[in-house]
Every structure is written in structure tokens, then in C-alpha cells.
Amino acid sequence: MTSSSEVYIEGTSDDPVVRARAAVRDAHDRLRAGLATAVRGTPQDGGQHGPVEFCTGELRRHLTATEQTLYAAASGAAGTRLLVRALRTTAGALDRRIDGLAGDGDAASVAAGARAVEAILDVHLTAEETVLLPALADLPGADLPGLVADLTTLLEGGRLDTPSVVDVREIPHGQRHPRIFARYARLAPGEGFVLVNNHDPKPLRREFEATHPGTHTWDYVESGPDVWRVRIGRAAAEG
Structure with missing residues (x-):
């Protein structure tokens, strides 16, 4: 690999x-x-x-x-x-x-x-x-x-980054989804972040729906044609 x-x-x-x-x-x-x-x-x-x-x-x-x-x-x-x-x-x-x-x-x-x-x-x-x-x-x-x-x-006493915007356009494709899911994991219920991508992240949405059904939110802020922005959040009351 x-x-x-x-x-x-x-x-x-x-x-x-x-x-x-x-x-x-x-x-x-x-x-x-x-x-x-x-x-x-x-x-x-x-x-x-x-x-x-x-x-x-x-x-x-x-x-x-x-x-x-x-x-x-x-x-x-x-x-x-x-x-x-x-x-x-x-x-x-x-x-x-x-x-x-x-x-x-x-x-x-x-x-x-x-x-x-x-x-x-x-x-x-x-x-x-x-x-x-x-x-x-x-x-x-x-x-x-x-x-x-x-x-x-x-x-070791450090702190984790919790950016409000995750721009993956310059990140290699194989590293994008792990980066996004890692940011999602740091959300408290009701919190969210904005994903910025250069295409409609439909595969990512299917992955969220398969692995986090009913516990995430997905709202398009901008839908192309060159830039897509999606607010991804953790549901306020998870099942």
C-alpha cells in the first residue's frame, strides 16, 4: 500500500x-x-x-x-x-x-x-x-x-485544532475524508464546521449517511460551479 x-x-x-x-x-x-x-x-x-x-x-x-x-x-x-x-x-x-x-x-x-x-x-x-x-x-x-x-x-498537554472552515481543495484526495471525519469527531452536539471543496462531495455525504445515520447534519451553503461549501454538523440530540 x-x-x-x-x-x-x-x-x-x-x-x-x-x-x-x-x-x-x-x-x-x-x-x-x-x-x-x-x-x-x-x-x-x-x-x-x-x-x-x-x-x-x-x-x-x-x-x-x-x-x-x-x-x-x-x-x-x-x-x-x-x-x-x-x-x-x-x-x-x-x-x-x-x-x-x-x-x-x-x-x-x-x-x-x-x-x-x-x-x-x-x-x-x-x-x-x-x-x-x-x-x-x-x-x-x-x-x-x-x-x-x-x-x-x-x-502531552497540547491542544487540538478546531477550525470553523475545513478547505480540502489543496489536500490529496486520499487524505480528505479522514481529515473531515477527524474534524467531525471533535464537534460537540449542535456544533458544526464548513467544508470547502472543488466539487459536490456526494460520496462523502453517502459515507456520512452510512456511518453516522441520524447523528449528523448536512446543509449546502454554496453549490458550485467552481466551489462547494457545506456546513456539516453534529446533531443537537444524537440517537
Whole structure:
């Protein structure tokens, strides 16, 4: 398989999708190891954090970043909507456990709560690795390497671009749809952006209707003959 920037064989270590899945697993392994150390170790001044600090800090940041990238991309697609709903349920359980952990006063309660977080987290991350990532890799319009790059940006303290206008006229054809779907994934319900193209994006509309039925809006602002502008939005109340 070829792209505008590299040549690789699908399914090998050079495949961007394989590298993206490995990057997520590495991040998960670091999270598991960090929590295990926080649960079983002894915090030192200026050194490792205890379980409360780790869970309210690094773990919660990871959950938020995953929601804003991987979950956002899969939540509106018909084939992955229920999967994301299930993952959000366990993420919510983790969040409640973290809140309880922060309110625990004695060391024994903190330790017991942290071990509960650790057990739920392991199941949660395994589901992401074995079910969500393969589903995103196969989801039409989704760009798993791009989503993982966005996840990494957030985990490193960066911010994602949210342009109100996405002009794809100078973007190679094979990169247009992933760029558009990635921008769509960052929309909150009721928000939208304007797509600018040099032809009527009917194939893109069919792709949206197939993968995001009932959860997106599509309104022509300008219809040629040289420029097409379409406002693409996330429905205010998704099904």
C-alpha cells in the first residue's frame, strides 16, 4: 500500500495502523504500571505520586483525552455506537471510583479503593485494545493513526485544532475524508464546521449517511460551479 508520504506493507510493523495500535498499548502499559506503583509504593517528596494523586491526575487526564479522540470518532457511527456506550459506562465507573478515592480519609480505604480502580481499569483498557482499536481501524472515514496522534497531543498537554472552515481543495484526495471525519469527531452536539471543496462531495455525504445515520447534519451553503461549501454538523440530540 502507498500513501503520499511513505510506502509500507499492510499488517507489518511499518503499517501506520499497526504503529498506532502499538502506541496506544504502550500508553496503556505505562498507565497500568504507574497506577500499580502508586498503589503499592511509598510516595517520596518530589518523587512518585500516591494513588489519589495518580488517579485524579494522570489517570483522569488519560480518560478525558481518550473520550475527546477515540470515543468521539466512534460514538456517532452505527457500527461502533453501542461499543462506545459500553466503554463510557466503565469509564464512568472509574470516574466515580476516583471521586470516592479522593474522599477517602484513611490509608486502608484509599488502598482498597485504588485496588478497585486498578481492576476496573485493566478490563477497560483491554476492551479498548482488543475491540475499539480494531473497530476504528475498519471504520470508514476514520483515521486511526491520526486519532492516536491527537490522543498523544492531548496526553502531552497540547491542544487540538478546531477550525470553523475545513478547505480540502489543496489536500490529496486520499487524505480528505479522514481529515473531515477527524474534524467531525471533535464537534460537540449542535456544533458544526464548513467544508470547502472543488466539487459536490456526494460520496462523502453517502459515507456520512452510512456511518453516522441520524447523528449528523448536512446543509449546502454554496453549490458550485467552481466551489462547494457545506456546513456539516453534529446533531443537537444524537440517537
